[in-house]
Amino acid sequence: MKKQFVTLVQKLNKVTLVMAALAVTTSAFAGNGGGYSGPDLSGVSIPLKVDRAVKYEVFSKAFETCLASGDKSRGITPLLHKVARQIFGAKLTGLSVVANSQLYHEQSSHTLVGVGEVTFSRGEDTVAWITNSFYLDGANGDQQRKPIAMGLNFNHPAKDSTLIDARSADTVLPYLTYDEVVMDKAYDDWGVYSEGEKLYRGFRLVIPGTLIENVGFVTTSRSTDGVSAGRSLPISLNVREYAQCLQSELQRVQP
Amino acid sequence: MLRLLLTILLSSSVAKADCSALASWLEVSRQPDAETPQLRSQNDLVEWNLRQAAAQTVYSQFVSGEMTSKCLERCLQGSPRKGDFFISLQRAFLDGTIAKLKNSRQPVLNKFADLADSERDSLIFRLTGHFGESSPVEKKAGFHRISQSIFMDMTAIPMNEWPIIFIHEVLHSMDDDLYTAVKIYAEEKRVEAFKKNDLGSYKLSEEWLEAGLGRGLWSEYRAWYFTSVMYREGLLDGLWTRIEWMDRISGTGTTSQSLRRHVYAQLDRGFRDPSEGIFNKPEVKKRLKVLRDRYRSERLPPLGHLQKILELK
Numbered sequence: 001m002k003k004q005f006v007t008l009v010q011k012l013n014k015v016t017l018v019m020a021a022l023a024v025t026t027s028a029f030a031g032n033g034g035g036y037s038g039p040d041l042s043g044v045s046i047p048l049k050v051d052r053a054v055k056y057e058v059f060s061k062a063f064e065t066c067l068a069s070g071d072k073s074r075g076i077t078p079l080l081h082k083v084a085r086q087i088f089g090a091k092l093t094g095l096s097v098v099a100n101s102q103l104y105h106e107q108s109s110h111t112l113v114g115v116g117e118v119t120f121s122r123g124e125d126t127v128a129w130i131t132n133s134f135y136l137d138g139a140n141g142d143q144q145r146k147p148i149a150m151g152l153n154f155n156h157p158a159k160d161s162t163l164i165d166a167r168s169a170d171t172v173l174p175y176l177t178y179d180e181v182v183m184d185k186a187y188d189d190w191g192v193y194s195e196g197e198k199l200y201r202g203f204r205l206v207i208p209g210t211l212i213e214n215v216g217f218v219t220t221s222r223s224t225d226g227v228s229a230g231r232s233l234p235i236s237l238n239v240r241e242y243a244q245c246l247q248s249e250l251q252r253v254q255p
Numbered sequence: 256m257l258r259l260l261l262t263i264l265l266s267s268s269v270a271k272a273d274c275s276a277l278a279s280w281l282e283v284s285r286q287p288d289a290e291t292p293q294l295r296s297q298n299d300l301v302e303w304n305l306r307q308a309a310a311q312t313v314y315s316q317f318v319s320g321e322m323t324s325k326c327l328e329r330c331l332q333g334s335p336r337k338g339d340f341f342i343s344l345q346r347a348f349l350d351g352t353i354a355k356l357k358n359s360r361q362p363v364l365n366k367f368a369d370l371a372d373s374e375r376d377s378l379i380f381r382l383t384g385h386f387g388e389s390s391p392v393e394k395k396a397g398f399h400r401i402s403q404s405i406f407m408d409m410t411a412i413p414m415n416e417w418p419i420i421f422i423h424e425v426l427h428s429m430d431d432d433l434y435t436a437v438k439i440y441a442e443e444k445r446v447e448a449f450k451k452n453d454l455g456s457y458k459l460s461e462e463w464l465e466a467g468l469g470r471g472l473w474s475e476y477r478a479w480y481f482t483s484v485m486y487r488e489g490l491l492d493g494l495w496t497r498i499e500w501m502d503r504i505s506g507t508g509t510t511s512q513s514l515r516r517h518v519y520a521q522l523d524r525g526f527r528d529p530s531e532g533i534f535n536k537p538e539v540k541k542r543l544k545v546l547r548d549r550y551r552s553e554r555l556p557p558l559g560h561l562q563k564i565l566e567l568k
Binding site: 043044045046047048050051052053054058071072074075076077082085086087089201202203204205206207234235236238241243244245247248250251252 | 288289290291292293295296297299300303334335336337338339340341342343345346376377378379380381382388391399400401402403404405406434437438440441446464467468470471472475525526527528529531532534543547
């Protein structure tokens, strides 16, 4: 599973690099048009800049912060870190957390779900990692990629095991819906455009659940006859908090 | 000297709050991890509930003027989870504002509050003005026309004005006509035509100019008209006290038509025409002038989707 995830992340990285061509400037993010609020009503009747949609990497950055990497300087703890602390507790002390996150994109249903990975290591050794991952179904992988739930892997000689929640990520975690994808031409101030970029218009945050207690990770471990089910863990997944983080970060994010 | 004394007295009377609202949460958030996953999971829930309660109390203190941003910063100094707290506080501001508006018995404000209530989870809303969370532009609040996201500065906006600014920004997010104008304005064929100074058919450029107004001046007109209506309704309900600049925007007109005309005139005066690039071309200048004169003297732009969802049955 780990190998599969890494391969997919590498593929997504390539896609991201192709798409990440432009920077949304502060002024562009401000919407340019004036007359925002309060006593200051100065503005331009027709805004000078044309509007562009929201970049893939804006979503990706918001998902990454709220799901996997957090922001230590601002005191924001990511969801996966909280889950890891519930599972490992004080054993995590002194361990480094490596965050690696990519955005899952399911175009057919116009939804975007965050996917991410947090790896815990002691020195040179990776001892465990948590993934909110996905799998490939069928030969035409990109078209049929579906999200699955949080997965937890232990890298231990005696306990080569994986914990997988039965529910899929898009029924547990908040996701974004969008109206349309446009291949924007990256207009500058005066409508001169350069290369195309995949952008999203009309997005909304959807929260499928609230606070999920006893997520019930199912322990699966390898045995001579394959994979067998094990115990459940009393993990709580604070979906409401994760959604609140996204509500804020999606406004804040500046690539 | 007298002024200095008055300043000291005033500043000490404003920051009445201590950090007691945060004490329980701060204590729990600093506790070491418990022994078992089950206990750790339960502790997370306890921490979450305490944080929500603390955020609601701090919000109430802000509204009543008992808490300031500086005071809150002092309380959270050194907390490794201050960002988590501000995420909860942001939600408390959102929930508290909507709850306040839902107290109204007036028709438009009541309908707006219900709509905002149903949309609250979908709103991309950020509280700014604390610690490193500066606003993206030098405004008290703003609405980004593409991401449809809102920011509001808790330090810069007086609490009596907060609900009015909130109403205004959320109106933008509810305004489908703004979204439509944004899409038309950014259409490649139109931008290309203007880039090449090939204005094409009159219809094409007229539509483009109207879309530009639709996301600029006219979108502000739609939102400020209904902000004015709700401002007046809220005054009747005692939800806020008079705001000088809102009185100026909404005027004294007693009919819907006179209010619309007044709001439009107020905004129209403050919105200048662009004069750079393609807008410097005489052809474009002329068309824009004709368009603006028409709506200034003859008819008003329609209130469109906002009217449909807020006024019509």
